[in-house]
Amino acid sequence: MFLIVFCHWLAKTHLGIFMRDSTYGFAVVEMGHLLSLAVFGGAVLMVDLRFLGYGFKSQSVSQVAQELLPLTAGGVIAMFISGFLLFLGGPVRYYHNPAFRLKLILFVVALIFHFGLQIVVARRGASRSSSSWRLKLSAVVSLILWCAIGLAGRAIGYV
Amino acid sequence: MPSLLHICQWIYATHFSTAIRESPYWFPIIEGVHTLGITAVVGTIAILDLRLLGLVMKSEPVSRIARQVLPWTWAGFSVMFVSGVLLSIAEAATNYFNWAFRIKLVLLVLVGLNPLIFHLTIYRKVNTWDVANVTPTRARAAAFCSLFLWASIIVAGRLIAYVNM
Helix, strand or coil, X not given: CHHHHHHHHHHCXXXXXXXXXXXXXXXXXXXXXXXXXXXXXXXXXXXXXXXXXXXXXXXXXXXXXXXXXXXXXXXXXXXXXXXXXXXXXXXXXXXXXXXXXXXXXXXXXXXHHHHHXXXXXXXXXXXXCCCCHHHHHHHHHHHHHHHHHXXXXXXXXXX | CCCHHHHHHHHHHCHHHHHHHHCCCHHHHHHHHHHHHHHHHHHHHHHHHHHHCCCCCCCXXXXXXXXXXXXXXXHHHXXXXXXXXXXXXXXXXXXXXXXXXXXXXXXXXXXXXXXXHHHHCHHHHHHHHCCCCCXXXXXXXXXXXXHHXXXXXXXXXXXXXXXXX
């Protein structure tokens, strides 16, 4: 399978060896992953809460999503970069880790869900004055997905 | 009067503390809640702090953002407080000697004093700078301290496990 070959290759790159051997490298990157999680998670929480009709009620759904875009988009990028660096420290090991696999699958699902469905629902919902059930359901699904991704991430160390 | 160390050791020896500490489920679950709860506290307050720094939601008055976000910050904090106390009970004796844990506690006091001072002073006159293009220096200083202290708390919290090794 191509993926496992790719993982072996990644492990031998300069960055991969550095992340594996460095005493502080992993810890520092992990802190970055945690700090970006705080900002990203908080922003996603406030956007989804607005979908549900809570939080920043003085602004419309699309306004909140737009205003917090630097934090959600920037946050997920920071999460991806720091996450990839962590992965580089042991690509083959993570490849075989079921919690890691689950996390990646859920991450892809969350992104597809967000870009494929949530945005569409938000644009349709924003044209009406009140939150429709579709808006609320998409927010609930989104929150569940991101929570599950977080928990799967935490489980990596335990599995 | 028993020493703090004795109190911690006593707590550590209780059934309750031992049950959490040795459970293959409870400790990871409580710790998972504590880790994810960071987003509810720090992530939400960060939005207000970034607004005070003029970096996010500039179209909204500061007081309106504060009013709408703080209830969620407090809700998150109650979750963090309960889970944090449970974790501290479970690791009472080992945390006593852990410098990362001690620093985290000091930082938590400071991160509580910061908004207290803010709300009692410069925020009292918020209606004069609610929609200002640039918020007062003291407001920005409070926001910066808040972000810095919370980031430090997260780092200190993560270091607890490293220091124990």
